[in-house]
Amino acid sequence: MTGRARAMWTEPLAAVLLLLPVASPAQQPSAPHASPTNPAPMHDMPGMSEHAMVMPIPMPAGMPMMPGLVGLAPGVTPFLPGAGLDLARLPAAKASAVVRLKNGDTLDLTATLVRRAIAGHAFAMYGYNGEVPGPLIRVPRNATIVVRFHNRIDLPSAVHWHGVRLDNRSDGAPGVTQEPVAPGADFIYRIHFPDAGIYWYHPHVREDVEQAMGLYGAMLVDSPDSDYYPPANRDAVLMLGDLLVNADSLIPFGREGPDFALMGRVGNVLLVNGEPDYALHVRRGEVVRFQLVNVSSSRTWNVSFGGAPMKLLAGDQSRFEREERVMSVVLAPAERYVVEVRFDRAGRVPLVNAVQAINHYQGEFVPEVDTLGMVTVDAAPVAPDYGRAFSTLGAHPDVSRDIDRYRGYFDRPPDKRLTLALATTALPLATVQFMSIDTAYYAPVEWVDGMPDMNWLSTSKQVRWVLRDDVTGKENMDIDWHVSAGSVVKLRIFNDPTSFHPMQHPIHLHGQRMLVVARDGVPSTNLVWKDTALIPVGATVDLLIDASNPGAWMLHCHIAEHLGSGMMAVLHVDPPAQGSGR
Amino acid sequence: MRLALAAAVLLAAAPLPAAHSGSTLSDAAGPYDIALFSTPTAPAARGHARLVYAPSPFGVAVTADGRARYDVQITASALPAPSTLGAFSSYVAWEVTPDLSRWTRLGVVAKGTSTVGPAELNKFLLVITAEADSMPAAHAGPTVLHGTSPSGWLQSFLTHPLFRGVAP
Numbered sequence: 124m125t126g127r128a129r130a131m132w133t134e135p136l137a138a139v140l141l142l143l144p145v146a147s148p149a150q151q152p153s154a155p156h157a158s159p160t161n162p163a164p165m166h167d168m169p170g171m172s173e174h175a176m177v178m179p180i181p182m183p184a185g186m187p188m189m190p191g192l193v194g195l196a197p198g199v200t201p202f203l204p205g206a207g208l209d210l211a212r213l214p215a216a217k218a219s220a221v222v223r224l225k226n227g228d229t230l231d232l233t234a235t236l237v238r239r240a241i242a243g244h245a246f247a248m249y250g251y252n253g254e255v256p257g258p259l260i261r262v263p264r265n266a267t268i269v270v271r272f273h274n275r276i277d278l279p280s281a282v283h284w285h286g287v288r289l290d291n292r293s294d295g296a297p298g299v300t301q302e303p304v305a306p307g308a309d310f311i312y313r314i315h316f317p318d319a320g321i322y323w324y325h326p327h328v329r330e331d332v333e334q335a336m337g338l339y340g341a342m343l344v345d346s347p348d349s350d351y352y353p354p355a356n357r358d359a360v361l362m363l364g365d366l367l368v369n370a371d372s373l374i375p376f377g378r379e380g381p382d383f384a385l386m387g388r389v390g391n392v393l394l395v396n397g398e399p400d401y402a403l404h405v406r407r408g409e410v411v412r413f414q415l416v417n418v419s420s421s422r423t424w425n426v427s428f429g430g431a432p433m434k435l436l437a438g439d440q441s442r443f444e445r446e447e448r449v450m451s452v453v454l455a456p457a458e459r460y461v462v463e464v465r466f467d468r469a470g471r472v473p474l475v476n477a478v479q480a481i482n483h484y485q486g487e488f489v490p491e492v493d494t495l496g497m498v499t500v501d502a503a504p505v506a507p508d509y510g511r512a513f514s515t516l517g518a519h520p521d522v523s524r525d526i527d528r529y530r531g532y533f534d535r536p537p538d539k540r541l542t543l544a545l546a547t548t549a550l551p552l553a554t555v556q557f558m559s560i561d562t563a564y565y566a567p568v569e570w571v572d573g574m575p576d577m578n579w580l581s582t583s584k585q586v587r588w589v590l591r592d593d594v595t596g597k598e599n600m601d602i603d604w605h606v607s608a609g610s611v612v613k614l615r616i617f618n619d620p621t622s623f624h625p626m627q628h629p630i631h632l633h634g635q636r637m638l639v640v641a642r643d644g645v646p647s648t649n650l651v652w653k654d655t656a657l658i659p660v661g662a663t664v665d666l667l668i669d670a671s672n673p674g675a676w677m678l679h680c681h682i683a684e685h686l687g688s689g690m691m692a693v694l695h696v697d698p699p700a701q702g703s704g705r
Numbered sequence: 706m707r708l709a710l711a712a713a714v715l716l717a718a719a720p721l722p723a724a725h726s727g728s729t730l731s732d733a734a735g736p737y738d739i740a741l742f743s744t745p746t747a748p749a750a751r752g753h754a755r756l757v758y759a760p761s762p763f764g765v766a767v768t769a770d771g772r773a774r775y776d777v778q779i780t781a782s783a784l785p786a787p788s789t790l791g792a793f794s795s796y797v798a799w800e801v802t803p804d805l806s807r808w809t810r811l812g813v814v815a816k817g818t819s820t821v822g823p824a825e826l827n828k829f830l831l832v833i834t835a836e837a838d839s840m841p842a843a844h845a846g847p848t849v850l851h852g853t854s855p856s857g858w859l860q861s862f863l864t865h866p867l868f869r870g871v872a873p
Contacts, residue, residue: 427769435762443762453763460763478771479827486859488827490770563858565736567773568765620736629764639764643757657764661736664764 180579181369181391186484188576191553197582199377204277204336205236205247213238216250219340219396222258226266232257233273234280234326234338242392242399244371249276249336255397256362256418257324257340264344267315272304276333279303282312283327283633284342285457286439286654289314291674294633295327299675299693303328318440318636318652319346321360321414321459331381331388331420331683335366337397339418352436353446353517354509355412355463359403363426363454363476363495364418365390380583381687385624387421388684389572393476393493401474401496406505410465410513411498412436417454420683423568423627423657427451428464428498429472434513437461438651440636444523445649446516451477455629455657457681465513469502478570483561491571526638526650529611532667533640537615539604540593543630543658543680543690545622550585553577558624565620567659568627588628588680588690593617602692608699612668613640620661628685631655632668632694633676641665655681673698739831739852741781746790746835747849752781754831754852759823768825776822777831779814781850793835793846801830803857808832808844828857 182188205213216237224230237250251257262268274280281304283295293312297303304310316322322342326333341360345351367374367390376382383389395401405411417424427433427450435447439459452460466472474496480489547555554577572578591598606612614637616630636652642664658664679691741752756775759766766774779798787793796814798821801807812821814833824831830853835846 425767425769425771430769438762447762449762450769451767453761453765453767455764458764477769479773481859488772488856488859492770564856567737570771627764642764645757645760648760649762651762659758659765662758 179369180374180576181367182575183480183571183573186482186573189553189557191557192551192576192580195551195580197377197382197580198584199379199382199582201375202332202378203247203373203375204249204332208236208247210238210245210247213247214253215239216248216255216337216397217253219254219256219259221261223261224266224268225263227268229269229271230258230260231271231273232282233275235275236277237337239337239397241366241394242368244368246373249333249338251338251340254340255337257338259340259360260324260342262316262342262344264316264319264346267313270312270314272310272312274304274306274308274310277306278329278333279305280326280328280333280338281310282324284312284314284322284324285631286320286322286459287314287342288317288634288636288672291634291672291676294674294676296633296677297328299677316342316344319344319351320437320440321416321461323362323416323418323459325418329687331383331687332376334418334683335364335388335390335420339364341414341416343414351442352412352461353434353463353512353515354410354507356405356409356505356507356509358412358414360396360414360416361401362396362416362418363424364394364397365420365422366392366394368392374579377582381684382580382582383421383578384583384586384684384688385581386569386572386578386626386684387682389421389575389578390419393495395474395495403496403498404501405466405498406501406503407469408465408467408508408510409500409505410463410509412461412463414459414461415452415454416459417456419456421456423456423570423629424454424476425451425478425570426454426474426476426495428466428474431464431466431472432513434463434516435460436463439653439655441652442519442522443649443651444526445518447649448516453657455627455655455681456683457629457631457655458657463513465510466498466500467510469500472498472500474498480571480573481564481566481569483573486563522650529638529667529669532611532613533646535613537613537665539612539614541614541616542591542593543616543618543622543628544589544591545624546587546589547581547623548585551580554580565625565660567661568657583684583688586688588685588688590678590690590692599689599692603695604692605695605697606670608671608673608696610670612670614666614668615663616658616666617663618658618660625660627657627659628680628682628690629655629657630678631681632678634672634674635668635670635676635694635696637666637668639664640667670694670696672696736855737775739777739854741779741831741833741850741852743850744848746847747783747785749783750781750785750849751783752779752833752850754779756824756854766823772825772827774823774825776820777811777824778818778820779831779833780818781814781816781833784816784849787835790835790847790849793837795836795839796833796849797836797839797841797844799832799834799844800824800826801832802826803828803830803860805830810841813839824854826854828860829854830857
């Protein structure tokens with residue numbers, strides 16, 4: 124946590140804890156057997172037991188484990204990749220390399236165990252082609268490439284090409300488009316890139332484990348138009364992630380399913396491109412085009428560059444209709460934004476994530492500022508100087524013209540309605556009681572986890588996050604939506620604030636594109652094509668889906684633990700009937 | 706120990722949003738609503754407000770340091786003409802720190818629903834005053850309506866010196 128300027132939280136609410144009964148220990152499942160594809164669980168290792176977790180969960184300063192929760196452990200078997208292996212025998216992870224591919228090219232992508240050193244400690248983690256992040260795949264728009272995926276890790280896996288409107292068979296959604304790729308097995312993906320912009324790839328099996336352990340990479344799709352973006356002196360891809368560690372150990376995952384199921388696993392070490400200390404050297408006046416990707420399981424970021432002027436260019440799948448000045452960029456999990464930043468003064472400019480945490484014990488807001496890295500600006504001026512272009516806010520009539528075809532649908536009644544909710548069973552009583560008390564204020568976005576011990580105890584056995592069809596009452600995978608390819612679907616999503624533990628949800632739709640046309644009834648005035656939309660607590664968001672790509676497509680929350688706790692459905696985009704002319 | 710128990714009872718007894726919607730905050734419907742209360746200056750006045758995200762290209766609107774930015778939709782009724790209260794011409798909404806030390810003008814409140822803002826404090830009082838000018842440099846006229854942002858529900862008596870072992 125380099126450069127962390129975290130405010131201290133003091134005086135825990137011991138008073139309330141006195142009223143909470145001590146819950147009985149959670150029941151533990153029987154231990155699975157170890158095998159080449161089913162690695163030894165943690166209790167087979169010295170110092171680890173499934174019944175007595177020796178590793179306390181890191182808490183915010185001044186907020187100790189609640190007495191009513193002491194002695195409890197999540198009802199899952201602790202699991203860490205490569206546990207018990209000799210770290211020295213694992214290859215050291217390499218930095219991400221740029222792989223430029225053209226139409227028809229093939230890439231071999233292999234998931235393996237790697238050794239990574241983070242904050243002075245070595246861990247067994249995952250990488251694609253030995254790299255963290257995985258290779259930066261750079262392709263021209265409209266290229267089609269083949270990726271031969273080789274799974275050489277200790278869990279089944281699959282690769283999802285996030286945001287790409289590709290052929291359904293290559294979407295990498297196990298249970299919907301393919302079977303999981305078993306350890307030792309291979310799978311071939313054929314990926315077509317119809318839209319310019321920044322995309323990313325990640326596993327769609329136990330995302331909470333595999334993605335957090337390093338399996339993610341970016342894809343840059345270049346427009347044939349050299350003026351697609353305003354001029355910049357350089358491009359920089361920043362993949363923002365986090366990792367949950369305690370002293371010199373990773374916090375284990377649940378073998379049978381996710382733990383941290385309520386809020387998601389919010390890490391306490393913040394990473395840019397897999398590393399805790401981002402560094403960039405630029406010249407005075409330099410304009411850097413940052414392509415930001417949120418690869419964390421649960422964290423929503425609010426990043427800025429020490430007040431340096433920033434211009435927002437693009438979102439998930441397209442440019443905005445108009446460029447905008449912004450002071451910071453908010454990214455929910457899986458979202459992408461493209462911004463230009465001009466560093467017009469020599470010196471050091473911090474890249475920070477700044478949020479307002481809530482101290483639930485004290486009923487106070489707590490500023491929390493994490494320095495993710497530093498941009499060092501040399502005194503020597505840059506050439507060429509793009510200052511004049513940077514000071515201009517461009518408009519993109521081609522984006523507006525594309526969207527014009529859909530504006531007639533903006534005000535019509537929704538075709539589909541979803542409510543986001545939560546169902547729980549058998550949570551520790553102390554958790555239930557504290558959370559019942561803790562409903563005085565619904566935070567629209569929970570930026571940090573102020574109660575990680577309680578969160579850790581919630582598993583996908585006890586927590587079921589819900590997408591509920593308002594019309595049929597069906598939930599999650601029971602939802603049976605079919606629309607015709609070429610149709611335009613208005614989906615209204617309401618995030619019910621009266622749920623037991625309401626939380627924001629970044630809702631992601633595979634294989635299509637969509638517009639956020641209104642939030643709480645207020646129309647959007649600067650549109651951008653998206654594949655992931657943040658739905659804050661209490662919000663009603665209207666999405667307009669351009670359902671043009673046939674197939675069975677996942678619709679789910681991109682908080683990995685929410686996905687692992689059931690928060691997903693399938694939208695079937697049926698191909699046009701024979702003879703329809705489409 | 707006695708203080709700690711008292712604190713717990715206070716917190717446990719704190720009103721919850723569900724209770725608000727049906728009782729004291731009868732005009733408020735959701736977790737981002739503010740019930741407005743009248744003062745003796747205009748006892749018949751009624752009103753409520755709703756916080757909606759200020760325009761933003763992102764899913765939420767926040768400041769660079771992470772505070773939520775809201776537009777405030779204020780619906781007021783039975784407000785007398787400002788001139789009947791004195792030398793006033795307008796009603797103005799203010800975002801006020803809970804200790805009343807800082808007042809930020811949000812905008813003019815007219816008949817029906819007015820959208821003012823953005824409000825950018827974590828916790829704030831929403832105060833509507835009668836003013837001589839629609840763009841006053843500082844608040845000067847009487848208060849006619851007031852309410853507390855929902856985030857104010859977090860206010861805990863545990864931060865009071867009484868519960869910190871400090872003499873009041």
